[in-house]
Amino acid sequence: MEWFTADGYWLSRLVFQRALAAVYLVAFLAAALQFRALIGERGMLPVPDFLRRTDWRSAPGLFRLHYSDRFFALVSWAGCAIAVALLAGADSYLPLWAAMVLWALPWALYLSIVQVGQTWYGFGWESLLLETGFLAVFLGNAHTAPPVLVLWLLRWVLFRVEFGAGLIKIRGDECWRRLTCLYFHHETQPMPGPLSWFFHRLPKPVHRAEVAANHVTQLLVPVLLFTPQPVASAAAGLMIVTQLWLIFSGNFAWLNWLTITLALSAVDWSLFTAPPAQSAPPLWYEIVVLAVTALVAFLSYRPARNLVSRRQVMNRSFDPLHLVNTYGAFGSISRVRLEVVVEGTDEEVLHDGTVWREYGFRGKPGDPRRMPRQFAPYHLRLDWLMWFAALSPAYARPWFGPFVERLLENDRDTLRLLRHNPFSDAPPAHVRAGVYRYRYTSWRELRATGRWWHRTYVRDFMRPVSLGPAWISPTRRS
Structure with a gap:
């Protein structure tokens, strides 16, 4: 099936995979360094107590089989090691099936951590990392061209991240509609950064322009991801610029970096470099990708319905494996x-x-x-x-x-x-x-x-x- 692959996106895949590996590394490192006090056996919300209150169906994962602080540390540091290997390009030296297994490991390990993380892991970027990481398993490696269907699924994730955030703002706090939310946001956001004070002191007309640009980037630009190139690349570029602005103005964990990673997968680099020689994908791989695409399409019904609902919710998982989720942030802004x-x-x-x-x-x-x-x-x-x-x-x-x-x-x-x-x-x-x-x-x-x-x-x-x-x-x- 010639339509199955997109040879020109080999570099997009490469950049995406290395950036995702870096995000995985940060996530596992944070888990390894903080878990004992938060969810360890003597933590504030101990995992053993949580496991006794819940069942396999609601929170499947490795820790259902065994939990100890030593085992959790092993899982976290193993995740770090695998992320480093992926960052170094280890998957490029493996057969296709082995590379897929290697990418599946950090997803399974981090899913197990999130399942027992309770309140400490109740953030939208946890689900975003899991959803993105799941799709990365089926993106292939240097031996085959990237599958078109998985590239489109990554754009579907990016669309929901941006469009969902834009809708929740328009439907939520009236200051988003009046273009005045940034009069307060830089001061009242969860964790200001070193430049947040300076962003807050920008003139009010600049703040209004920021909000207007945000609405354009989140409500109009995401639709362009599904248009032909180079328009889709330009749309992804605008999203990257917006995310960098957010990175400079605050601390939002890896949310902005992971959004940039998704946007990089939509950029067509074929104008700058020719693709290397790649073999045709095996039949079993095509079948697996088609099955995963069908699964994601089926699971997308509830997140898509949530987007058009007047009672839109933010950062919600609709399945226990966090395969397809809904996203959004700052539907309301604190004034104080x-x-x-x-x-x-x-x-x-x-x-x-x-x-x-x-x-x-x-x-x-x-x-x-x-x-x-x-x-x-x-x-x-x-x-x-x-x-x-x-x-x-x-x-x-x-x-x-x-x-x-x-x-x-x-x-x-x-x-x-x-x-x-x-x-x-x-x-x-x-x-x-x-x-x-x-x-x-x-x-x-x-x-x-x-x-x-x-x-x-x-x-x-x-x-x-x-x-x-x-x-x-x-x-x-x-």
């Missing part, structure tokens, strides 16, 4: 930035003059003098959920109590998630948390004080607690 500030004291008896010392987080705003850092594509899961906790204590109810308990114990794994522990010699006697309003300082304030943020106390988030028989869940607000 609230942060939970966690403090401790070594004084056994509390009084009006008690000295409280603040814990420092790696990514989320804390010390007003500390310039926001760049962490994406690395994902700081605790910092992200602290942002949700500030929006509503209900987000934190399952894990905030265990988090505080581990601070009171000076738990080593938990403290590794933080930038600064003010109680390095001995655990604190009490821990408390308060909600503060943060706003960016002005140019004048920044020059005069060196502060990037101005913060004011709003309310208690958690009254002072200590370990002992009188322990009360700190998610109860006084």
Whole structure:
């Protein structure tokens, strides 16, 4: 079947595969370095407890067969090793079937991690990595030309990512329709980056132009992905530029990088380089690709229906393997930035003059003098959920109590998630948390004080607690 392959997209596939391998590496590395405190056997939301509450059908994966922290670490570091091998091009030196197995391994390993990740892995880019990684298994290697059907399926993923995000904005917060959301977004986004302060200080007409350009890129340009070249390449290029703008203005884990990876697969590089000699795909490979295409088309019904629904939902998986999902972000924009500030004291008896010392987080705003850092594509899961906790204590109810308990114990794994522990010699006697309003300082304030943020106390988030028989869940607000 001559129509089955697209010889000119060999370089598009190569760039896509290497970029996807890099994203896999970051994802597995984050899992390996953070899991013990988050979901380990002594973590805030232990995997063994989750496995007892759920069954195979709802969350299939390797950890249904066995779980231990050592086994989870083995899975995570094995994923890192496989990602490095793929990044180095190991699949190009294998037969087609072996290359497909090699690409299937990180997908299966990361699926197993996401299935037990619970709240910590409830982000849209987890499903996006799994859906993209599943399709990458069937994209072939250097021995055969890329299959047209899989290339179209990758564009279908990219279309849903961008178009879904555009629709949820238009249907959601009115500031998107008024072109005013970026008056607030750079200041109130989950984790600002080092340039976010400067983006926030751009003139309001520029912010309005940003929103208008975003609507064009997310609502009109995605349709062009399904047009002939070079229009489809130009559409993919516009998406890449937009994603780079988002990378510079904030920290969104690997969402933007993975979207760029998908867009690269739609670029036709044949104008710049000739394809190498490639053999015809074997019959069994053609049958497998046709079957996968039929499966994805069948599973796409519910995500497609969600796109046109007035009750559109964001970041939802419709099957337990995350094969075809729905995406979207920032259907509503916070106008005010609230942060939970966690403090401790070594004084056994509390009084009006008690000295409280603040814990420092790696990514989320804390010390007003500390310039926001760049962490994406690395994902700081605790910092992200602290942002949700500030929006509503209900987000934190399952894990905030265990988090505080581990601070009171000076738990080593938990403290590794933080930038600064003010109680390095001995655990604190009490821990408390308060909600503060943060706003960016002005140019004048920044020059005069060196502060990037101005913060004011709003309310208690958690009254002072200590370990002992009188322990009360700190998610109860006084």
